[in-house]
Amino acid sequence: DGGITQSPKYLFRKEGQNVTLSCEQNLNHDAMYWYRQDPGQGLRLIYYSQIVNDFQKGDIAEGYSVSREKKESFPLTVTSAQKNPTAFYLCASSIGRLPETQYFGPGTRLLVL
C-alpha cells in the first residue's frame, strides 16, 4: 500500500524533554511538510522540505527541528524550547511539482504531562 505513516499516534512529553515524531512516505514524493493543528486555527506550517538534505522554516518553526536525510523520511523533533507543544501534528507530502496536491498522514497527538 502506498501512503504516509506517522508514529506514534499519541505521544506524551515531560517538561524539558525533546520528543521526535516520525513521518515516512512510500509515494516517491520529493516534497514533505509538517503542520501543527490547533482548534480554531486551522493548519500552520512548521517546516517543509523540497528535496533531500534541504529544508526550510515555515510560519511557526521556533522550538522545532527537522532532518531530511532520506527521501522517504522527515522526522520532526519538538524541543524543550517549544513551550506550548500540545497539538495535533500532521505530516504531508507532495510530488513537488505544481499544482501541489498534498497527501496527509493520520497525525500524531502530542500531550504534555
Add this chain to the structure above:
Amino acid sequence: AQSVAQPEDQVNVAEGNPLTVKCTYSVSGNPYLFWYVQYPNRGLQFLLKYITGDNLVKGSYGFEAEFNKSQTSFHLKKPSALVSDSALYFCAVSSREGYQKVTFGTGTKLQVIP
C-alpha cells in the same frame, strides 16, 4: 502574503438538502485552490482542486466547487447532503509566485442532520 478566509465556523444542513461551505482567498497572481476534508482524529483527505480552465470543478464524493475570480471565492457545494458528509472542511490556496507554499483556512465544521 496569501490568505484564506472561511467565514463560518460551522454549517448545519438537513440530510438531502444542498450544502455550501464558503471560502474566499487573497493571493498574488493566479491562484491554485484546494478543498480538503478531515474526519475526527484523522489526517486531511484531498477533495478537489482548481488550477485553470472551467470554473466549476468536480471532485470526490459528489462535491464540486465554483471558482469566482471577481469575488475571489471558491465555495464548496453538494446538491444533496449525506450524514456521512459531516466533517471538518478546509479550503487552501497557493500560487505560482515564489515557493508554492499552501495556506489553509481555519476550517468549517459541517453537520448534516438526519
